[in-house]
Ligand SMILES: Nc1ncnc2c1ncn2[C@@H]1O[C@H](COP(=O)(O)OS(=O)(=O)O)[C@@H](OP(=O)(O)O)[C@H]1O
């Protein structure tokens with residue numbers, strides 16, 4: 559067996575993580591939001607991005623519906639496709655973090671094993687955030703009418719109805735979006751980031 563069968567040699571960056579920290583004023587990281595459809599992932603991710611930017615942080619949101627319109631347009635919602643979705647997204651998120659940014663991801667990411675793999679890919683900069691709302695609350699919200707369609711059998715393999723959601727058992731942060739308003743959940747996330755990823759410039 560040749561020692562380098564694919565003939566690939568990684569090129570070292572001239573810039574270090576410390577150079578990037580000095581430039582941006584904080585460490586790169588991945589804030590991985592997971593939760594049911596309509597739990598509040600997108601609303602919180604976008605509000606958090608805006609709030610952090612105002613505090614000086616450099617950040618960017620990767621959102622399920624958006625990424626599935628481009629990079630992952632060839633993927634559906636079978637367990638295998640969801641795993642591949644999360645694999646690609648976590649690779650991209652790891653690159654954002656390596657570049658020194660805070661990458662906020664908003665994906666259902668229903669499988670614990672896929673999130674564990676994402677954690678490994680993103681190394682120490684991975685923060686799992688459970689956007690926790692029970693199915694009844696999410697179904698009552700139904701902002702896109704998807705639960706109604708799923709109940710009517712018009713969408714197959716819909717998370718919470720006909721596909722599983724495995725809640726995190728090791729999340730660094732949990733926001734209870736069923737019982738508190740968005741502003742309260744957002745405040746908790748901002749406090750978490752200020753403590754875990756302090757801004758110093
Ligand atoms: N079958 C099925 N199950 C769940 N969700 C569905 C499905 N079909 C379409 N949608 C829409 O796709 C969004 C979820 O995409 P994700 O990439 O986050 O899903 S996953 O992480 O791969 O499970 C999801 O977005 P959110 O409602 O924001 O979670 C829906 O808009």
Ligand SMILES: Nc1ncnc2c1ncn2[C@@H]1O[C@H](COP(=O)(O)OP(=O)(O)O)[C@@H](O)[C@H]1O
Nearest residue numbers: 594595596597598599600601735738739740743
């Ligand atoms: N604490 C909360 N955090 C986030 N969203 C909330 C909260 N309370 C109520 N909501 C509402 O729930 C809905 C969540 O929709 P969305 O953000 O699209 O969820 P998801 O991206 O998880 O599908 C929005 O209409 C939002 O205003």
